[in-house]
Amino acid sequence: DQQVKQNSPSLSVQEGRISILNCDYTNSMFDYFLWYKKYPAEGPTFLISISSIKDKNEDGRFTVFLNKSAKHLSLHIVPSQPGDSAVYFCAAAAYTQKLVFGQGTRLTINP
Amino acid sequence: EADIYQTPRYLVIGTGKKITLECSQTMGHDKMYWYQQDPGMELHLIHYSYGVNSTEKGDLSSESTVSRIRTEHFPLTLESARPSHTSQYLCASSESRGVGQETQYFGPGTRLLVL
Numbered sequence: 772d773q774q775v776k777q778n779s780p781s782l783s784v785q786e787g788r789i790s791i792l793n794c795d796y797t798n799s800m801f802d803y804f805l806w807y808k809k810y811p812a813e814g815p816t817f818l819i820s821i822s823s824i825k826d827k828n829e830d831g832r833f834t835v836f837l838n839k840s841a842k843h844l845s846l847h848i849v850p851s852q853p854g855d856s857a858v859y860f861c862a863a864a865a866y867t868q869k870l871v872f873g874q875g876t877r878l879t880i881n882p
Numbered sequence: 883e884a885d886i887y888q889t890p891r892y893l894v895i896g897t898g899k900k901i902t903l904e905c906s907q908t909m910g911h912d913k914m915y916w917y918q919q920d921p922g923m924e925l926h927l928i929h930y931s932y933g934v935n936s937t938e939k940g941d942l943s944s945e946s947t948v949s950r951i952r953t954e955h956f957p958l959t960l961e962s963a964r965p966s967h968t969s970q971y972l973c974a975s976s977e978s979r980g981v982g983q984e985t986q987y988f989g990p991g992t993r994l995l996v997l
Contacts, residue, residue, distance in 0.1 A: 803983040814988035872924040
């Protein structure tokens with residue numbers, strides 16, 4: 772049973788526009804959520820996280836929104852840049868438990 | 883952010899060979915993890931360790947084994963490689979805070995191809 776789902780395998784966005792990546796989860800015990808960025812043949816790079824006590828966290832061009840009632844989180848990238856082209860994974864964890872990852876969304880930024 | 887290293891980055895090996903994938907971190911993190919990831923798929927946890935001499939199997943069954951004799955070192959061994967072991971192996975570490983919400987930091991990965 773997939774507890775963390777990224778339903779869009781791919782997303783294509785024009786350079787300079789907003790990229791919105793979505794993630795849904797089913798386990799209401801999850802209290803910590805993270806986004807990672809991954810280039811081919813490299814390890815995931817931590818981008819941004821959010822605790823369940825918040826509904827928004829911002830770091831530069833990256834903002835994560837959490838909607839606990841809908842069990843949904845999203846990552847906004849504004850403005851999108853060519854270097855943002857990568858696979859993005861969302862991950863979630865319940866208190867002291869292990870991370871559960873989604874399948875990833877491949878983001879392509881077009882010039 | 884953790885400095886975490888993996889060697890080799892790429893490995894092509896024949897069936898039946900014994901291999902060890904190395905993972906080291908320099909941040910003194912007590913928790914370390916091994917994940918397996920195939921293209922287009924999520925990361926699957928295969929082993930983890932919460933400290934020296936402590937290792938546990940993850941959610942995905944794996945024929946590999948791990949050891950944690952030193953805090954900074956968490957090698958993964960396959961006694962007899964098979965083509966089904968072809969995958970990317972990712973090592974990660976995190977600092978235990980005791981209150982959850984621990985961020986894992988990943989190494990660059992080892993891409994293994996077994997012929």
